[in-house]
Amino acid sequence: MxxxxxxxxxxxxxxxxxxxxxxxxxxxxxxxxxxxxxxxxxxxxxxxxxxxxxxxxxxxxxxxxxxxxxxxxxxxxxxxxxxxxxxxxxxxRTTALDERTAEPLTAQDSEDIALDNLSTERALSLIAELPQDQAEAVLLRVVLGLGGPMAAKVLGKRPGAVRTASHRGLKRLSERISGGPGRSDG
Missing domain, CATH: 1.10.1740.10 (RNA polymerase sigma factor, region 2, helix turn helix motif)
Structure with missing residues (x-):
């Protein structure tokens, strides 16, 4: 939209x-x-x-x-x-949540939801491994679709800093996915 x-x-x-x-x-x-x-x-x-x-x-x-x-x-x-x-x-938190309380999925939607969740969970787990400034910049720019100035306003940073953090985060994600040098946290 x-x-x-x-x-x-x-x-x-x-x-x-x-x-x-x-x-x-x-x-x-x-x-x-x-x-x-x-x-x-x-x-x-x-x-x-x-x-x-x-x-x-x-x-x-x-x-x-x-x-x-x-x-x-x-x-x-x-x-x-x-x-x-x-x-x-x-x-x-001292106890794990009981997963049995979750509402059951309808049969027709479950396959699509499962596939979406797998790719979403994988992407979010990779993003969660990034340094916090890069993770937040990527989430705001890519997941929420905010432009640099608006993402900067949300984070209380300059747009250039957010663009740089987003670029570095996306580069690091790309390297992790392809198995390149970004696999180590160095």
Whole structure:
């Protein structure tokens, strides 16, 4: 979806149009979830729920286009993720989650979902091995599709620093995938 259409949907959602909000959610949530998986792994769904709570709460204050909304949502997600990571340092998880509580997949969707999840999990696991600045830059630029200036705003850095981190991260990922020199962390 292009930024103009997303921006229109955001404006209508801000005015209370529930259908427009569902369009915004369906467009932004998968990318936001991918970004959060790169930051907080298995806790991405919980952090995404907190993020959407904040987005809904503060949507009336947002002004901007589709790209601005993606950046605003990414900023909120990043803050929630960092809060989550700080809480884990204070109160580390002591038990594994029971996977039996997950809802079953429908038969027709399970094969496609499994293939998507394998490639997504592999990509996110490789991104998670990058230094944090490179991982976040790649997640924002590639997964969320933010431009350099918007990604820089989310991270509180200069656009050139984000472009450099993104370039280095993508180069390192490429080397790891091809089995080149980037396989070691040196």
């Amino acid at each position: 292009d930024d103009g259409i997303l921006g229109d949907a955001v404006a209508r959602a801000r005015d209370g149009d529930e259908t427009a909000f569902s369009v915004v959610y369906r467009e932004v949530h998968p990318m936001l979830l991918g970004y959060l998986r790169g930051l907080v792994s298995d806790d991405a769904d919980d952090v995404a729920a907190e993020t959407w709570h904040d987005i809904v709460r503060d949507l009336g204050t947002f002004r901007g286009d589709g790209s601005g909304f993606r950046g605003w949502a990414a900023t909120i997600a990043r803050h929630r993720a960092l809060d989550h990571l700080r809480r884990l340092k204070v109160r580390p």
